[in-house]
Every structure is written in structure tokens, then in C-alpha cells.
Amino acid sequence: MFAYGFMRNAFLASTFIAITCGAVGVYVVARNFSFLAHTLSEIGFAGAAFAVWLGIAPLWGMLIFTLLGSISVGELSMHSDQKESAISAISALFIGLGVLFLAISGANSNYATNILFGSIIGVDKQGVIHLVVLSIIVLLLIFAIQRPLNFDSFDHIGALAHGVKSGLVGVIFLIALAMSVSIGAQIVGSLLVFILLTLPPATACYIGRTIPTMIAWSVFFALIGVWAGLYLGFITNLPVTFFIAVIEVAIYLITYFVHVVRHNL
Amino acid sequence: MEDILEVKDLAMRFDKKTVFKNVNFKLKKGSMTALLGPNGTGKTTLINILMKLLVPSNGSFKFSADVSLGYVPQFRNIDAEYPLSIEAFVGLNAPVIKTDKTKRAIKRQLEETHLLGIKDTRMGEASGGQKQRAYLAQALLDNPDMIILDEATASLDPTAKEELMGLIKHLNQKHKITVLFVTHDVPLAKKYMKDYLYLNHGTIQQGKMDEFKGDYE
Ligand SMILES: Nc1ncnc2c1ncn2[C@@H]1O[C@H](COP(=O)(O)OP(=O)(O)OP(=O)(O)O)[C@@H](O)[C@H]1O
Ligand SMILES: [Mg+2]
Numbered sequence: 001m002f003a004y005g006f007m008r009n010a011f012l013a014s015t016f017i018a019i020t021c022g023a024v025g026v027y028v029v030a031r032n033f034s035f036l037a038h039t040l041s042e043i044g045f046a047g048a049a050f051a052v053w054l055g056i057a058p059l060w061g062m063l064i065f066t067l068l069g070s071i072s073v074g075e076l077s078m079h080s081d082q083k084e085s086a087i088s089a090i091s092a093l094f095i096g097l098g099v100l101f102l103a104i105s106g107a108n109s110n111y112a113t114n115i116l117f118g119s120i121i122g123v124d125k126q127g128v129i130h131l132v133v134l135s136i137i138v139l140l141l142i143f144a145i146q147r148p149l150n151f152d153s154f155d156h157i158g159a160l161a162h163g164v165k166s167g168l169v170g171v172i173f174l175i176a177l178a179m180s181v182s183i184g185a186q187i188v189g190s191l192l193v194f195i196l197l198t199l200p201p202a203t204a205c206y207i208g209r210t211i212p213t214m215i216a217w218s219v220f221f222a223l224i225g226v227w228a229g230l231y232l233g234f235i236t237n238l239p240v241t242f243f244i245a246v247i248e249v250a251i252y253l254i255t256y257f258v259h260v261v262r263h264n265l
Numbered sequence: 266m267e268d269i270l271e272v273k274d275l276a277m278r279f280d281k282k283t284v285f286k287n288v289n290f291k292l293k294k295g296s297m298t299a300l301l302g303p304n305g306t307g308k309t310t311l312i313n314i315l316m317k318l319l320v321p322s323n324g325s326f327k328f329s330a331d332v333s334l335g336y337v338p339q340f341r342n343i344d345a346e347y348p349l350s351i352e353a354f355v356g357l358n359a360p361v362i363k364t365d366k367t368k369r370a371i372k373r374q375l376e377e378t379h380l381l382g383i384k385d386t387r388m389g390e391a392s393g394g395q396k397q398r399a400y401l402a403q404a405l406l407d408n409p410d411m412i413i414l415d416e417a418t419a420s421l422d423p424t425a426k427e428e429l430m431g432l433i434k435h436l437n438q439k440h441k442i443t444v445l446f447v448t449h450d451v452p453l454a455k456k457y458m459k460d461y462l463y464l465n466h467g468t469i470q471q472g473k474m475d476e477f478k479g480d481y482e
Contacts, residue, residue: 151357154349158403160318161336162358209350209387 001234009128010120010240014187014226016135018196022219023142024180025201026211027173030153035084036073037197039091040181043069045190046098047182048115053105058115059130062185066178069094074174118189118241120233127186134183141176145169150211187226188241196222199248206259221251266293269332269411269443270315275324277310284310288324288469290462292445294410297437299454300447301479302464308447309339311464312413328411335409337400339416339447347389351380354388355402374402378432394425398432405436411443412436418448426450430457451477 001007028037044062047069051061069090076086102112123131142149148169151159159166177197184193200221201214208214225247233240268291276286284307292298302308313319315326316336328334349357355374359367375381378398383391388399397417404412414433418426434457436442448454454461454474461477463470 146361150361155341155343155354155357155403157338157341158357158400161316161338161404162407163317205346205348209348209385210353211349214348 001231005125006120006123007230007234009123009125010187010230011227013123013128013131014230015223016132017184017187018222018226019219020135020138020180021184021193021196022200022222023215024138024176025197025222026204026214026218027142027149027153028177028197029201029205031173033177034194034198034202035087036070037177037181038194039073039087039094040066040070040178041185041190041192041194042091042098043073043094044181044185044193045115046094046101048185048190049098049101049105049107049112052107052111052115053101057127059127059182059186062182062190063134063179065094066181067175070174070178070181071171074170114189115185116189116191117239118185118187118192120187120230120240123186131183131186134179138176138179138183141172141179145172149173154211188244192241192245195245195248196225199252200225203248203252203255206255221248224251266295267329268292269294269296269329270326272315272326273324275311275314275326276322277307277314277319278322283467285464285467285469286323288464290469290471292443294329295437295441295443296460297434297444297458298446298460298462299458299474300445300462300464301449301451301454301477303449306464308464309415312336312415312445312447315413332411333407333409335404335407335412335442337397337404337412337414337417339419341396341400343388343396345389347387349388350385351375351388351391351395351399352384354399355380355406358403358406370406374405377405377436378402379428392425393420394422394428397421397425397429401429401432409442411445413445413447415447416449417446418450418453426453433457451479 028034044066047061047065048058050065051058073087073090148164151164152166152169156166180197181193184196188196201218203221204214204217207217225244228247229240229244232243270292272288272290275288277284300308310319314321352371352375356363356371359371372381375384378401380395380398380402383395388396391399418429421429430453433444433446437444446458458474461472461474463479465479
């Protein structure tokens with residue numbers, strides 16, 4: 001399958017996507033941000049549609065929208081008592097905008113499908129370079145704030161008690177999360193990018209007992225999902241995203257099941 | 266003995282509600298003080314002010330120079346599914362790249378708090394007493410000269426209470442750590458603490474624990 005240029009691009013891109021989303025996802029789960037990750041996917045869809053309407057690459061529209069979206073949603077959920085309703089309202093607004101932008105840009109429905117469900121042939125050489133660079137930026141951001149991020153994500157109250165600058169760490173993390181959503185969506189689509197940000201790390205929580213081991217397992221499960229998904233998509237000609245979703249859900253359920261059985265014996 | 270903390274005319278108001286005012290007291294280095302008072306009288310608020318997590322409406326306080334503080338808050342959100350091991354949890358308060366020196370420091374605190382044998386147990390699966398000792402171990406990583414514990418024994422059974430108090434007494438006697446211990450448990454405070462601060466009716470009183478006669482019960 002590597003005889004095809006588009007497959008090589010897709011493979012390289014999804015490898016970086018899996019590493020980034022797997023690592024960032026551990027903090028998404030630890031901070032209880034799964035719902036936010038989901039909302040950001042939808043905001044990303046609106047951003048991509050906006051980019052199509054402007055005539056620029058969807059990635060940039062997604063980046064702008066998810067960055068603005070994550071900061072405003074993050075702020076809202078910090079100050080609002082009705083966190084989930086506030087997030088729902090924002091996501092409804094953005095899906096509406098996404099539909100509008102697609103309609104007025106006159107893009108064909110194929111394009112909309114690619115944005116929502118992802119596409120392996122959508123990433124060209126240039127795109128791969130962008131994805132790799134952005135992934136590295138995200139990983140560097142996370143690495144730069146690792147100590148306070150670890151403390152704040154896994155023991156928010158303890159971190160406050162020890163004078164960790166929780167607010168600043170939160171904002172930097174939201175930026176990293178927004179970027180991860182934007183890059184992840186390039187292969188798996190905006191509708192399902194939250195899978196990579198939540199399922200592999202949720203699975204890893206059942207296995208790892210330290211943050212490095214959890215990150216390692218999470219990245220590992222994300223890699224298995226995208227690699228196997230790409231391969232199966234290639235040989236069956238069915239959507240890659242379908243396989244990724246099924247594989248990640250299966251790994252999660254099996255791990256959960258083993259965990260439950262072990263604890264009730 | 267010299268003072269480790271001096272509090273002057275401290276007052277705290279939320280909107281229109283005055284929690285306390287005219288709060289004045291001093292704590293000596295190496296002292297063991299219980300901070301007593303009914304629910305809602307502002308014990309946690311006072312401590313949050315001392316930890317600079319809240320700004321008082323009035324007054325000031327001063328710790329002696331170069332003092333390092335350890336704080337174990339009243340509530341934590343550690344649920345049954347919490348994944349980190351006790352050792353990893355304690356180590357959250359240490360650099361990510363663990364040098365031999367940090368590893369030794371973590372090990373020493375786990376030993377001190379009797380957690381070394383169960384260091385790989387998940388925090389979510391640890392008992393209430395083990396969790397409290399892990400919170401303490403995490404705070405001890407900073408090598409504090411003074412430690413503030415907010416209702417650390419509130420949810421513990423008698424055995425776990427005695428174990429934690431024994432530990433705190435040891436820290437005070439062996440390592441000369443000044444202790445400020447918030448509690449409702451007057452008998453426990455009488456057994457382990459030497460002095461008291463009593464927060465009620467909007468202000469504070471100070472004295473020897475033996476002589477404590479609050480209008481509590
Ligand atoms: N952020 C806040 N905004 C408004 N009121 C507050 C705030 N924090 C505390 N209070 C009020 O201040 C009072 C003191 O609260 P505090 O938590 O300090 O009491 P406490 O003595 O620690 O009680 P407990 O024994 O239940 O822990 C309470 O009446 C509380 O409702
Ligand atoms: Mg309190």
C-alpha cells in the first residue's frame with residue numbers, strides 16, 4: 001500500500017496525529033474535558049466550512065475557530081454554573097454556522113462529507129508537512145508546561161494549594177487541545193476526532209498508574225487504531241474512520257470488561 | 266521561642282456577610298495548635314488567606330522570613346476511578362524528570378507516612394486514612410517548616426485517626442515542624458495539640474488546649 005503517494009502521506013500524517021491526540025488526550029480525560037473535546041470537533045467543522053467559503057485550506061479555518069472556541073468555552077465553563085448547557089449552546093451555534101458556510105460557499109456535498117468524516121486522500125505533501133509541524137508544536141507546548149499541567153490536571157486542588165498557576169496552565173492547555181482537534185480532524189474528520197482524544201486515554205487509565213505509562217499506552221492504542229484503520233480502509237475501500245472508531249471502541253470495551261471482572265473477583 | 270506567624274486585625278467579608286473580624290494571634294515556632302470552631306465560622310477561609318489564596322478585606326499577617334509552608338486542604342476530588350498510584354500522586358509535587366535525589370525524597374516521605382509498602386496502590390482504591398497520609402506526604406515534599414491541615418481526620422475511623430495524629434506528633438517532635446490543625450474533634454485536639462485557636466461569633470480566642478472550654482457542644 002505504500003506504493004501510493006497518498007497512502008504514504010496518510011500514514012505519516014496519522015502517525016503524528018495519533019501521537020499528539022494520544023498524549024493530549026490523557027489530560028483531556030484527567031481534566032474531565034471529554035465533552036469539551038466533542039464540542040471543539042463541532043466548532044472545527046464550522047471553521048473548516050468557513051475556510052471553504054473563503055477559499056483557503058480547511059486546516060486554517062479549523063485552527064482559527066477551535067482556538068477562539070476553546071478559549072471562550074473554557075472561560076464560560078469556568079464561570080458558569082451551567083457548564084454543560086453553555087457548551088451545548090455554543091456547539092449548536094457553531095454547527096449552524098458550519099451548515100450555513102457550506103451552503104453559501106456552494107461546495108459539493110462530497111467536500112462536506114470529507115470535512116465531517118475525514119478522508120485519507122485529502123492530505124497532500126504540503127498538508128503532511130503542516131500537520132507534522134503543528135503536532136510538534138503541540139507536543140512542545142505540552143512538554144514545556146508538563147510539571148504544572150500534570151499537577152493541575154491530576155490534582156487540581158492540591159495544585160492550587162501549592163501555588164501552581166492553574167489559570168495560565170489551563171489556557172495553554174486549551175490552545176494545545178484546539179490545535180490537536182484541528183490536526184486530528186484532517187484524517188478522521190471533525191465528527192469523530194474526539195474519539196482519538198478520549199478513547200485511547202480512557203483505556204490507558206485502566207492500565208497505567210503513572211502519567212508517563214498512561215501517555216505511552218494512550219499513544220499506543222491511538223497508533224494501533226489509525227494504522228489498522230488505514231490498512232483496513234485501503235484493502236476494503238470502506239471509510240478509514242469507521243475502522244478507527246470500531247477498533248478504539250473495541251479496545252476500550254475489552255479493557256473495561258477485564259478491569260471490571262478483575263475487580264469483582 | 267520566636268514567632269513563626271503574626272496575624273493583625275484580620276477581617277474577611279464576602280459581599281455583605283462578615284465571616285470574622287478583629288482576628289489577632291501569634292504562633293510560636295515549633296508549636297502544635299488546633300484551630301477549632303463550629304461549621305461555617307471561617308476556619309477554611311482563614312487558612313486560605315494565610316496561604317494567599319484569598320485576599321482579606323482588612324488587616325495583615327506575616328510569616329517569619331524564609332518559612333516554607335505545607336498545606337493539606339479540606340477537600341480533594343479523588344474518586345474511586347482515580348488512576349494514579351500513591352507514589353505517582355505524591356510525586357505530582359516534584360519535577361517531572363525524577364533525578365535520584367527526587368526519587369529518594371519521595372521514597373523518604375512515603376516511608377515517613379507509612380505508605381512505602383502500598384506505593385503502587387491506586388489512589389482511587391486507597392482507604393480514607395491512606396489518602397490523607399498521601400496528601401500529607403505530597404505536602405511534605407517541599408520540606409516545610411510549618412504544616413497546615415484542614416480537617417484531615419474528619420472522615421477517618423478511630424484507628425486511622427490515631428495513626429495520622431501519631432504521625433503529625435512525630436513530625437512536630439522529630440522534625441520540629443510547626444503544626445496548625447483544623448478540627449471539630451475537641452477530645453482528639455486535647456490529646457495531641459498543645460494550644461488552641463477558637464473561631465466563633467465572628468472572632469478568635471487563643472489559649473492552652475488543656476484549658477479549652479468552648480461553647481461548642
Ligand atoms: N467564596 C465564598 N463566597 C461567599 N461566601 C463564602 C465563600 N467562601 C466561604 N464563604 C462563607 O464563609 C463562611 C465560612 O466558610 P468556611 O468554609 O471558611 O467555614 P469553615 O469554618 O471552614 O467550615 P467547615 O467546618 O464546615 O469546614 C461560610 O458561611 C461560607 O458560606
Ligand atoms: Mg472548612
